[in-house]
Amino acid sequence: MVYLAYIVMGFTAIQVIISLINMLFRQNMRNTGTEEALVSVLIPARNEQANISNLLNDIVQQDYRNIEVIVFDDQSADDTAEIVLGFQDSDSRVSLISSEGLPEGWFGKNYACHCLSQKATGVFFLFLDADVRISKNTIRKAIHHAKMKGLGLLSVFPKQSMLTVAEEFTVPIMNYILLTLLPLILVNKSSFVSLSAANGQFMLFRSDIYQRILPHLEMKDKKAEDIEISKLFKENRVKIACLAARPDISCRMYAGFSEAINGFSKNVIMFFGGSFMPAILFWTITTLGFIPVFFTQGMTGLAFYLVSVAAIRIFVSITSSQPVLKNIIFHYPQQFLLGVIILRAARNKLRRQFTWKGRNIY
Secondary structure, eight states: OHHHHHHHHHHHHHHHHHHHHHHHTOOOOOSOOOOOSOEEEEEEESSOTTTHHHHHHHHHTOSOOOEEEEEEEOSOSSSHHHHHHHHHHHOTTEEEEEOOOOOTTOOHHHHHHHHHHHHOOOSEEEEEOTTEEEOTTHHHHHHHHHHHHTOSEEEEEEEEOOOSHHHHHHTHHHHHHHHHHOOTHHHHHOOOTTSOOOOTTEEEEEHHHHHHHOHHHHTTTOTTHHHHHHHHHHHTTOOEEEEEEEEEEEEOOOSSHHHHHHHHHTTGGGGGTTOHHHHHHHHHHHHHTHHHHHHHHHHHHHHHHHHHHHHHHHHHHHHHTOOHHHHHHTHHHHHHHHHHHHHHHHHHHHHTOOEETTEEOO
16 A cells, blocks of 8 residues: 555646646737738537527627638527528628538538538638637737747637536536646647647637648547647647637536536546546546555645645646636545546447437447
């Protein structure tokens, strides 16, 4: 058990270091730059009547005016298309295209993004999920950042809006995993493919590079296509960057407990290289690690361990623009639910059955 305690303490120390690096080396997008290149804002939408008007309002009010906005209606059963057509009537920059059906071998979002890219004419392609919100200068800042850094792909993890306790128990889990395992600065600075990350909610591509690689076509059958695309770009020696939780880009990812559990189980294993064993080990060490520490190091060792855990939560919360105190208090409920999410993912894989937005994606 002594060796287990050493493993736990060593892994916790690594988490402290990585989360501190992510806090200290947060990358910012400056509010500067001139309006030159045409930007294609591309939005896949399936049953998004509750969200699409908010996002379109944000986009048409951008201070960067040289844009075209294309929405792909992916066989919505609600009023998504009608809402977009209303914007199209009032702003010539907005247009709607509609799906004629999902081809064999494709996941819905990947196909929607690929179809959008074939209609786009901009120098940059900005893919946004329909539930994202952006401030009025977001596009200008993102374009400037991509140009200044020479990026072929810029991705941003939005600040997550959490309106219920159930969301506070679940939504911070993904940030906790990402920001304690991967120094995001190395996504940009390192050429190692393993140090890749992206978030499909906000992905800005240089269009010439996108059209050369065709990433959504290459990843047409991948559930976590955003992470796979970031790896693909690094394999092709394209410079990429991934930014954590910018407050001017926000999203309410899941509205409630069951939706969050179901949604995160879709891609949680991809944070661990697509393997269940590292996911289980991560959960075991971060949830039950206090046991060998207490029995071998006593109260002094346990106190040091708990202070380290609290420090990790502080660093991650600051980097994620999330409430620090709540994430410390909710540490063990979140850890418990991470176990539930991993088990749900394992069950889905064994059954080869997972339904998302009315489609089975296995």
